[in-house]
Amino acid sequence: MSTTSTGAGTDTVAPAAASAPAAATAHSAEPLLRATDLVKEFAVPGTGGLLGRADTFRAVDGVSLEVRARETLALVGESGSGKSTTARLVARLADATSGEVVFDGEPVTRAKGERLRRFRSEVQVVFQDPYSSLNPRHTVERIVTAPLVYQGRKVPGGTTAFTQQLMERVGLDPDHHRRYPSQFSGGQAQRIGIARALAVSPRLVVCDEAVSALDVSVQAQIINLLRRLQREEGFSYLFIAHDLAVVRQIADRVAVMSKGRIVEQGGRDAVFDDPQHEYTRTLLSAVPRIRPEWERARREAAEARAAAPGETSAPEEGTTA
Amino acid sequence: MSALLEVDDLTITFRTAQGPVDVVDQLSFTLEQGASLGIVGESGSGKSMTSLAVMGLLPPTASLRGRVSLDGTDLTNLPESKVRxxxxxxMAMxxxxxxxxxxxxxxxxxxxxxxxxxxRAGVTRRQARKVAIEAMERVHIADASRRVDHYPHQFSGGMRQRVMIAMALSTEPDLLVADEPTTALDVTVQAQILDLLQEVRRETGTALILISHDLAVVSEIAEDVVVMRQGVAVEQAPAERLFSDPQHPYTRALLDAVPRIDDEIGELRGIDSVESAARVGGKP
Amino acid sequence: MVRFLVTRLAGMVGVLFLVVLFTYAIFFALSPDPAVQICGKNCTPELIDQIRTNLGLDRPFYEQFLGFLSGLFVGTTYGTGPNAIDCAAPCLGYSFQTGQPVLEMFEQRFGVSATLAVGAAVLWLLMGVAGGMLAAIKKGTWFDRAATGAALGGVSIPNYVLALVLQYVLVVQLGWLPFPQAVPFAADPGQWFLNFVMPWLVLAFTYASMYQRLTRANVLDTLDENFVRTARAKGLAPRLVWRRHALRPALTPVVTLFGMDFAGLLGGAIIIETVFGLNGVGKMASDSITKNDQPVIMGVTLVAAFLVIVGNVIVDIVYTTIDPRVRIGARA
Incomplete structure (x- = not known):
């Protein structure tokens, strides 16, 4: 596919986008985001130089995907599969060598200036390591409102009130709005990262291994939070992960990547229960599991306990911070 | 006949600017010849410090009380040169x-x-090289006689871990301590390394301590499991008992929090107290 | 490896060319008319014109520059007829001040600078690297604190201050050492040593301080590496852990730094040579700059740049032999 498709893509959706840009999501036939034939090449270090062109390595090799409104597409793969690079291309954190990205009917692959800024406020990214993606010298208040400030937008309702309201939504104590990232635990810091993403009311949130660095108990809370926020706000996720069990909990559809290509793509249950591609099968069978009979026994015991009087179950995912 | 490894009332204390902190508190467990023990816990649980204590590799700022005996010899009372x-x-790690x-x-x-x-005093380079090649073959590194001369960066992640295992096995130790051996690896490679560890145990009779944050990994390898939380062993039991009928609320909560690959769980159970406790404990 | 060398050498030639071009351009544009200087007091406009013609100063910049370049490679001839002077390649021209060939001036002075550089290097490697290693082993002890303090002093005290203080104390007050003069080694080894020991010390002190800090930090960083933990887990004797696993990675950056520092010093230690009145390349450089002796400035710049760049290339090559990650690319 060549760059001329950019024009074609614009044409097909131009009427809808032009007449009611804000209501474009209503046209459910058209996905919120469509990436077509994305390619990203990197120069191989140590090759080339003064005397010749460097060898190139294709990290992403012809990836096409769609994220529909209000759904979660999970991109899974092992290290070096190109999943994170794909996410960066989609979010325009890196420029594709070729291919195109259409967001809400508008091609954004080469968008600049005002159009890029608008795109950036619609697409937000949550990264893996909460500490390194939050400026340690800034307060929560400053971190969370930074996306608005960069875009020259007014903070609705004033900085403090706005921050506190966001903190409450992601399950943080609003009284901590003047604290610094280092004063929070890993899970809480990741909540700050999520709050920052929410500040601009995005329509697509890209989660790049957003729960991978967390302990399992904290990870469970963050997954719950991400699911709840999606229910409440109605945005879409592009969820990058290597952990298939996590993907099973959050995805509507799954794309499996290997060596820069998507080898299999489909509804979550279809991919997990009836994988078509050899690689997907290998990947699924490699996941360590607790024996099903142990699991069954444990759940039966837990149910019996829950039924018995006087026992209280572990607390639900709460907002205490 | 005593157990291979006996850890008795082990307490590890770190000197910090805020005063002494116990990272492991009165931990006891035993490991028989050729057995396998999983130590599972989240960050800050003290599981890695336990493994370093067994090896006698604690950092100088840590002090240790209690006993760590290998084959009846208390390592904590031995001079460093003997432990070395x-x-x-x-014991290898x-x-x-x-x-x-x-x-x-x-x-x-x-x-x-x-x-x-x-x-092995008096072993020539040539003999040692032969042992190295054999050890690499035992962990299924293809073309070992050529690969033996390669540098670490020329191997993939899984192959490097195989090299580490080959190194540990070269002296045929009684005990292998594996601290999160597959955490940095891809899931398909993880499966291979776990299979290899099982195979090695079967063939050499080496006892294994597997430290991991991943309950599923531990469940596949360990015969006995210790669940640690903030330096304390909250529960220890044979794997089947622990996974099918956990007794301690923390173990139950931990098992509830693990995302399953087989099905979707309505609402995952988080453990709030863990997170807030970690913060109180001075963790950044 | 061949590709690497060719790339590096091509880059080296490019950098040298730029250095020469810029230096030439700066002195061409900024310097007062050298013909007037050369001509001296009893000068006539005709004489100045003749000097200009002889030296080619009346020609445009690029012609002069090309002339200089071709002089480097094939030699050149100044003037015409009976007054013509042949300058064989590599021709760096003649000093405006003394009329001496610049190359010859180098030949006379290089030995002094090289003696200074080698002697100082031995001292600073001993003091800096050994001191840094010891400080790292004995981290937190009085030795570490003393060595680190001394290193901080060494970095902060300008070496000309140290030079003047030492000269005053050791030479003027105590009379233990002579005022330094460049006594040739062959003439009198004892005197040679006594004359050079003070400049060596002063020169070495600043470098030793830098090297001490670098070595200490590198060793401490390396001791924290996981592979050092692995070495200890294998039960290696502490001295093996130390020598094989800590020292080699820690000293690799020191080696690279040393190559460049040493190469730079061979091109003259301007301050030390000037303070002690040692007639080396550095003093020649400072003299030529104060007197605006363009050919000498050009010569010094060119040689110094050449030495530093060659030093760099050697360091790169050494580095590839030390570090297998550079020498052998990763498995595809």
């Missing part, structure tokens, strides 16, 4: 990140030979 002679010989755990300046062969020669 057992380390790498009777592999670590989480195989790339940084291997010295980039030397061939993998040299690093395996070095482990072997440290404990």
């Amino acid at each position: 002679r057992m380390r790498g010989d009777r 592999i670590f989480q990140d195989p790339l940084s755990s291997l010295n980039p300046y030397y061939t993998v062969g040299m690093q395996i030979e070095e482990a072997y020669r440290a404990h």
